[in-house]
Amino acid sequence: MxxxxxxxxxxxxxxxWAFARPTVLVADSPGTTVLRWQLEAELDRRRWxxxxxxxxxxxxxxxxxxxxxxQAALDVVWSQVxxxxxxxxxxxxxxxxxxxxRSHAALLDMARQPEPRTDDxxxxxxxxxxxxxxxxxxxxxxGGNDGxxxxGGDGHHHxxxxxxxxxxxxxxxxxxxxxxxxxxxxxxxxxxxxxxVLPSWPTGLVIEGRMQGDVLTGVHASWxxxxxxxxxxxxxxxxxPGGLSGLRDAGGASGLRDAGGASGLSDPAGVSGLSDPGGVxxxxxxxxxxxxxxxxxxxxxxxxxxxxxxxxPAAATRTRRVRHDVLRGGTVNDARADGSARRTVRRIxxxxxxxxxxxxxxxxxxxxxxxxxxxxDGVANSRGTTGSEGDAAGPPGGxxxxxxxxxxxxxxxxxxxLAAIRLIVASLEIDTDxxxxxxxxxxxxxxxxxxxxxxxx
Amino acid sequence: xxxxxxVLLVGLGLGAVFAATDHxxxxxxxxxxxxxxxxxxxxxxxxxxxxxAPDRLLWRIGCVAVPLLAFxxxxxxxxxGSSLLSTTADLVWFNTMEVLLWGAVWLAGWGPNAVHALTxxxxxxxxxxxxxxxxxxxxxxxxxGAGSLNAExxxxxxxxxxFVVTMPVAFAAFLLGAAGFAFWGPLSAPAGAxxxxxxxxxxxxxxxxxxxxxxxxxxxxxxxxxxxLFLGGGHGPWLPGTAWLLIKTxxxxxxxxxxxxxxxxxxxxxFMDVAWIVLIPATxxxxxxxxxxxxxxxxx
Amino acid sequence: MxxxxxxxxxxxxxxxxxxAVFTVDSMARATYALLASFLAVAGIVLTxxxxxxxxxxxxxxTMEMAIMGVFMVMFMMNPxxxxxxxxxxxxxxxxxxxxxxxxxxxxxxxxxxxxDARGRPSRDSTHQxxxxxxxxxxxxxxxxxxxLFATIIAGTVLATHRxxxxxxxxxxxxxxxxxPIPGGLPR
Numbered sequence: 001m002x003x004x005x006x007x008x009x010x011x012x013x014x015x016x017w018a019f020a021r022p023t024v025l026v027a028d029s030p031g032t033t034v035l036r037w038q039l040e041a042e043l044d045r046r047r048w049x050x051x052x053x054x055x056x057x058x059x060x061x062x063x064x065x066x067x068x069x070x071q072a073a074l075d076v077v078w079s080q081v082x083x084x085x086x087x088x089x090x091x092x093x094x095x096x097x098x099x100x101x102r103s104h105a106a107l108l109d110m111a112r113q114p115e116p117r118t119d120d121x122x123x124x125x126x127x128x129x130x131x132x133x134x135x136x137x138x139x140x141x142x143g144g145n146d147g148x149x150x151x152g153g154d155g156h157h158h159x160x161x162x163x164x165x166x167x168x169x170x171x172x173x174x175x176x177x178x179x180x181x182x183x184x185x186x187x188x189x190x191x192x193x194x195x196x197v198l199p200s201w202p203t204g205l206v207i208e209g210r211m212q213g214d215v216l217t218g219v220h221a222s223w224x225x226x227x228x229x230x231x232x233x234x235x236x237x238x239x240x241p242g243g244l245s246g247l248r249d250a251g252g253a254s255g256l257r258d259a260g261g262a263s264g265l266s267d268p269a270g271v272s273g274l275s276d277p278g279g280v281x282x283x284x285x286x287x288x289x290x291x292x293x294x295x296x297x298x299x300x301x302x303x304x305x306x307x308x309x310x311x312x313p314a315a316a317t318r319t320r321r322v323r324h325d326v327l328r329g330g331t332v333n334d335a336r337a338d339g340s341a342r343r344t345v346r347r348i349x350x351x352x353x354x355x356x357x358x359x360x361x362x363x364x365x366x367x368x369x370x371x372x373x374x375x376x377d378g379v380a381n382s383r384g385t386t387g388s389e390g391d392a393a394g395p396p397g398g399x400x401x402x403x404x405x406x407x408x409x410x411x412x413x414x415x416x417x418l419a420a421i422r423l424i425v426a427s428l429e430i431d432t433d434x435x436x437x438x439x440x441x442x443x444x445x446x447x448x449x450x451x452x453x454x455x456x457x
Numbered sequence: 458x459x460x461x462x463x464v465l466l467v468g469l470g471l472g473a474v475f476a477a478t479d480h481x482x483x484x485x486x487x488x489x490x491x492x493x494x495x496x497x498x499x500x501x502x503x504x505x506x507x508x509x510a511p512d513r514l515l516w517r518i519g520c521v522a523v524p525l526l527a528f529x530x531x532x533x534x535x536x537x538g539s540s541l542l543s544t545t546a547d548l549v550w551f552n553t554m555e556v557l558l559w560g561a562v563w564l565a566g567w568g569p570n571a572v573h574a575l576t577x578x579x580x581x582x583x584x585x586x587x588x589x590x591x592x593x594x595x596x597x598x599x600x601x602g603a604g605s606l607n608a609e610x611x612x613x614x615x616x617x618x619x620f621v622v623t624m625p626v627a628f629a630a631f632l633l634g635a636a637g638f639a640f641w642g643p644l645s646a647p648a649g650a651x652x653x654x655x656x657x658x659x660x661x662x663x664x665x666x667x668x669x670x671x672x673x674x675x676x677x678x679x680x681x682x683x684x685x686l687f688l689g690g691g692h693g694p695w696l697p698g699t700a701w702l703l704i705k706t707x708x709x710x711x712x713x714x715x716x717x718x719x720x721x722x723x724x725x726x727x728f729m730d731v732a733w734i735v736l737i738p739a740t741x742x743x744x745x746x747x748x749x750x751x752x753x754x755x756x757x
Numbered sequence: 758m759x760x761x762x763x764x765x766x767x768x769x770x771x772x773x774x775x776x777a778v779f780t781v782d783s784m785a786r787a788t789y790a791l792l793a794s795f796l797a798v799a800g801i802v803l804t805x806x807x808x809x810x811x812x813x814x815x816x817x818x819t820m821e822m823a824i825m826g827v828f829m830v831m832f833m834m835n836p837x838x839x840x841x842x843x844x845x846x847x848x849x850x851x852x853x854x855x856x857x858x859x860x861x862x863x864x865x866x867x868x869x870x871x872x873d874a875r876g877r878p879s880r881d882s883t884h885q886x887x888x889x890x891x892x893x894x895x896x897x898x899x900x901x902x903x904x905l906f907a908t909i910i911a912g913t914v915l916a917t918h919r920x921x922x923x924x925x926x927x928x929x930x931x932x933x934x935x936x937p938i939p940g941g942l943p944r
Contacts, residue, residue, distance in 0.1 A: 018498035047486060052654040053573075055506060055661040058499075082504035082661040109501060183920070183938060188831045192572050199650055214576045215833065309651045311722025314483055321485075353643070353720035357727055360939040415937075418576055419724055422651035508827070515785060545883040546809040553816040559823040560792060567785055567830075589820070606883060727941030728839055734942055 015111045022058035022107055023051040025081070027074055028203055029064030030225075034289075035092050036063055037297060041097050041324035044317075052199050054080035056212045059103050060087040067225030069202060071194050084111035181212040182415050188212060194421070196224040200305040202430045207413065207421065216421060219414045221406050289327075296378040297323055299371045300341075304431070306368055307348065309426040310358055315351075318344045345375045364427040467660045467703075468531045471677025475710050479641075481716050487492060493673070497666055503654040505662035508569040514651035516568020520664045523671030530554035531627050531678040534685055535609045538698050547601045547608040551682055552593060555638045558675070559585050562647065562656055565668060569659035577655020580646035584637055584725045587732035588644065592634025595627035595738035599686040602747050602756055606684075612690035614756060621687040622751060626743040630736060632713055635679035642717030646725050671750065681710040763804050773795035779845055788826035794820060809883035 024043055028036045039061065043050065050056035054077050066074060078087055088103040090096060179189040192211040197205045204224045209216035289297070300323040307316035321340040348354065349372040359365050409428065413421045471482035476493035480486070507513070533540050533547040544550060559582060566578020592603075600606045601626065603614035621628045634645070640647040648655040660668055684690060691698025748755070750756060774794035778787045795818035803811035845851070879885040891898055924934035933939065 014498065015502060018495060018502055020495070047484070047488075053658040054652055056654065056657075056665065058503075080506065080508075082506040084503070100806070190572070199653055211572065214579060248496070306722070311645060311649050311651065312720070313650070314485075314718045317484055351720065355725065357721055357723045378665050417938075419646070419651050420650070512783065512785060515789060518789075544808040544813050545881045549809060549812045549816065553812040553819070556816045556819045556841075560789065560819050563823055563826065564785075564789065579827065582827055585823075605881075723941075726938050730941030 012112055016108055019058065019104075019108055019111055020082070021046065021048050022104060023049050023056055024059045024061055025051045025054060025057035025077070026352075027060065027062045027066070027070075027077070027197055029062070029066040029070065030204065032064035032092060033298075033301070035090065035293075037301065037323060039063065039090065039096055040320060041327055042100060044324060046100070048100075055079075055082065057081050058085055058107055060085065061099075061103070062087065062089045064090075064092060068223045070196060075225065077197055079333075086110065086160065096212050129395075136429070152404070165202040179210065179212070182215055182217060193218065200308040200426060201422075202425070205430065207425070209414070211418075214418045215415065216413065216418065217415050219410045221410050221413075292378060293326060296375060297326055299378070300326065300376050302426075303345070303368065303371050303375065304346070306371075306426040310354065311420045312348075312351075312354065314346070315348055319348070341375060345372045347373055349376075358423060361416070361423055364423050367429075458604060460537075463536060464528060464541050467681075468528050468674045470671075471681060471706060472527075472673035472675075473709070474707065475676045475680070476669075476673040478600035478710060478714050479718070482714050497650070497670065500662055500666035500669075501661040502629050505664055506659075507522055508571055508659050509559075512568050515564045517664075519561045519564030519566075520660065520667045520690055523558065523565070523668050524674060525671075526554045526556065526557050526561060527671045527674035527678055530675065531681065533608050534681045534702075535612055535690060536681070536699060536702060537576050538609070538691055539651040540608055543609060546606045547685075548596050548606045548611070551608075552596055552741075555634075555675075556589070557594070558638055565660070566647070566656040571659050573654070573658045574653040574656055576652050577647045577649070577658065580652075580725055581640060581656065584644060584646060584728065587725065587729045588634045588736075591630040591732060591736040591740045592637070593621070594737070595624075595630040595634065596686070596746055598624050598627040598740070598744045598747050601744060601751060602715065602750070604756070608685055608690075612692065615689040615692060617757070619687060619689040619692075621645065624743060624747060625685060626739050627747075628683065630740050630743075631683055631686065631695055632679075632709070633736075635683065636713070636717055639676045639679065641672065641676060642713070643723045644728065646722050649722055659752075663706050676713070677706070677710065680713065683709050760804055764801055767797045767800045767804065771796075784829040788822050788829055792822035795819075795822070806878070807882055807886070809886060831882060852890070 005316075020329050026039060026043075040050075058081075060074070060081055062074060065168060081087075084107055086103045086107045088099060088106075090099045098438055101130055108226060120329075127329070178186050181187040181189070189212050191208065193208045194216075195206040206224055207216075207219060207221050209219040278329055300321065303325065304316045304319040307313075307319060318340070322344055325340065349369060355365060413424050415423065473493045476496075477490050481490075506724045530551050532542045533544070533550050537545075540547065542550070562581045563578040566574045566576075566581065568574075598609055599620055602620050603611040603612065605614070614620075636642045637644040648653075648657045652658065657665065657668060681702065684702055688705045688709070690703045690705075691703075693701035693704075696704075771794045774790050774797060777790040778794070781787050781790055796815055799811045799815040799818070802814060891926075921929060924936060925931045933943075
């Protein structure tokens with residue numbers, strides 16, 4: 001009996017040790033950017049790693065109040081998190097540290113009393129949405145032995161049937177068919193949906209298209225939970241609440257702008273105004289952050305996320321640390337933050353490998369370099385000094401070659417491979433707090449599984 | 458039996474060292490010594506999840522094969538002066554283990570029936586076509602210098618001078634290839650953050666442990682092989698040969714991590730160009746130079 | 758004895774895996790069943806102490822199958838085995854050819870008067886093999902290798918539908934070239 005007790009005790013300690021630093025998946029609802037920054041700062045302080053996909057997560061932390069569709073997407077994400085696991089909501093203004101402590105304690109409890117849990121990922125997929133009308137005459141898929149593999153007609157036929165649907169459904173997932181690819185080859189083609197929840201992805205953005213190999217064509221971009229018709233190419237009406245919110249306008253002049261104000265979303269934490277670096281509005285509880293600080297934080301955030309996507313985790317971590325320092329100090333005048341910001345950002349700005357690896361895709365590199373310049377300028381200005389190596393920087397927010405409409409974005413990413421799409425999206429100044437969209441950052445992936453299933457939207 | 462246990466132990470040790478150092482450099486956190494062990498324990502305690510309509514058989518084969526191949530590659534490294542499997546074609550054996558990884562990683566990406574995982578698998582093969590030939594030429598260059606494909610003979614041939622002196626290009630190509638087949642550092646696109654972890658994205662529990670640990674052991678094994686082929690293996694004064702090999706291996710690990718983490722991921726299409734236009738000719742010229750030295754009797 | 762058992766097991770495995778190619782219902786499984794068959798053959802060669810041949814067989818076949826798998830999956834239908842499919846084509850003709858070839862080979866194997874082994878096997882069979890294969894034919898091998906490589910390149914050049922005029926324009930002076938994906942080096 002005593003031995004049993006000791007073994008139990010030992011097992012409890014082992015579990016406690018193993019899960020001392022749980023891996024965290026962060027899902028941020030619209031308007032929770034500052035909350036996310038604070039959370040990430042606290043996570044870094046505790047050295048709790050951020051998960052790249054639900055499969056590697058222990059905790060799913062949902063910030064703010066996600067809209068219905070985002071909520072549904074999060075349910076799917078949650079279904080993919082292996083036990084032991086905890087899902088925790090954190091509202092703006094809540095004590096982050098307490099929330100983390102509690103969720104961690106609950107996680108340990110669950111790990112110590114393992115309950116068999118089997119979620120069928122299929123439950124969450126929209127299996128039986130009426131695709132049936134497409135189901136006539138797919139019989140040539142059945143045999144595959146009658147020598148018509150390369151018959152171009154088949155592909156076209158599928159194409160006309162509706163791009164998301166190449167053939168049969170299997171286990172609730174649409175099967176891939178074949179279609180002519182970018183280079184004219186008859187290739188396997190699958191309807192794929194990126195988002196709304198992915199690491200370092202603007203939460204709520206959904207990009208759909210036909211994937212062949214890893215090249216996406218026929219791209220359509222949209223925001224989840226944004227009811228009003230957003231029509232690409234419309235000469236955005238500034239007063240249209242459902243308009244092209246989400247795409248931050250570079251010059252700050254066009255109607256694309258920031259839905260932060262236009263949509264009348266009232267953000268509990270009051271930081272919806274991020275979209276406009278020139279004038280941050282509604283800082284609310286975070287009024288100790290000056291407008292410049294928030295702008296600087298925003299640039300640092302975008303930069304860190306871009307570096308994550310570009311596969312430079314060391315630099316991303318350092319950039320994020322600078323952001324934490326600025327956030328904590330409440331000002332960029334903090335000497336340490338200043339120094340490390342300069343060093344970090346300069347190194348990124350000068351990196352020849354980054355230039356070489358990322359260059360050649362649209363103007364991605366220019367935009368990222370501009371962020372670097374802005375950060376360097378921001379630091380310099382707040383120190384009362386002027387000039388930095390990047391005086392090419394225009395006015396804040398004036399990113400080079402930024403697309404202005406959703407059609408532009410779709411044109412940019414159409415025919416690109418997954419890596420390029422991720423880099424392009426990460427380099428755009430997309431306002432995630434706007435509208436009733438969703439917010440930003442290292443978040444779960446609704447990795448392929450779910451996207452294949454959620455084939456229509 | 459004892460030798461097999463030694464390979465297992467050294468493999469796990471080197472893998473843990475690699476993972477811990479990598480973590481420390483990545484997060485600038487020097488307290489990460491226990492991180493790999495903690496992570497392994499956590500993964501053992503985590504549920505093994507599945508996906509919708511996976512190809513479970515192939516998925517499992519892929520996951521299990523990664524660590525097996527890693528230990529298999531270490532089996533031909535003469536850790537104690539002699540290796541577990543001493544054959545007449547050690548170098549090709551190492552190469553084969555690493556090529557079998559092509560299949561294993563692709564299967565790990567294919568199995569879960571998920572877009573990101575499959576994309577990771579594709580990327581791995583695409584990248585393989587880039588790094589594989591330079592890596593092969595690098596390995597064969599060491600064999601050429603020694604006049605033997607046996608690892609122990611290659612070490613013996615470096616008694617007077619380490620091969621790295623006359624084969625610097627091959628050494629660099631070998632380390633680059635190691636980063637490639639372990640999809641790590643600048644060549645980690647198959648497990649990239651932009652595809653949510655790619656081939657790793659759907660793995661949890663013991664499956665993830667298998668692939669992550671296998672990858673770390675492979676990196677440690679590759680470092681040991683680099684020390685064997687180019688840095689004189691166990692040659693060195695005062696200390697026993699095993700100690701020298703391990704010291705050199707640790708130095709190679711450190712150098713790989715410091716260099717590899719200084720840069721972002723190189724996208725496969727970029728690397729492909731460099732590999733075929735620069736690396737392959739460079740490694741061929743390196744092999745030619747070594748062949749001429751062999752003919753001139755330079756290596757004795 | 759142990760060698761015999763190993764050889765028998767690997768032989769059966771090779772045939773079974775080869776048969777599996779035609780019974781599994783997914784391209785990926787068919788490809789990797791074929792690879793398993795090749796690996797079993799490599800195991801047989803390894804058991805016969807021809808290490809170099811064995812590992813090279815495993816190496817080459819793995820690369821080939823891994824790449825072939827991708828093409829099978831991308832060009833063929835039903836790659837994942839979520840639907841019924843078959844790998845059989847022209848079943849009757851194939852069966853006839855298969856039986857005939859099998860009979861021919863088996864008859865040959867059992868009726869040929871194989872010479873008895875003379876001398877002892879070399880300690881380094883790899884070296885011996887290299888001498889036997891290459892020793893007196895090095896020049897031929899080198900020429901053949903270059904010719905084969907040239908054939909591969911020529912085949913690729915002929916097959917690609919984008920020539921240099923498509924890339925560099927009618928006067929071959931368009932820089933950078935029009936490529937769907939830019940390469941990693943300046944052109």
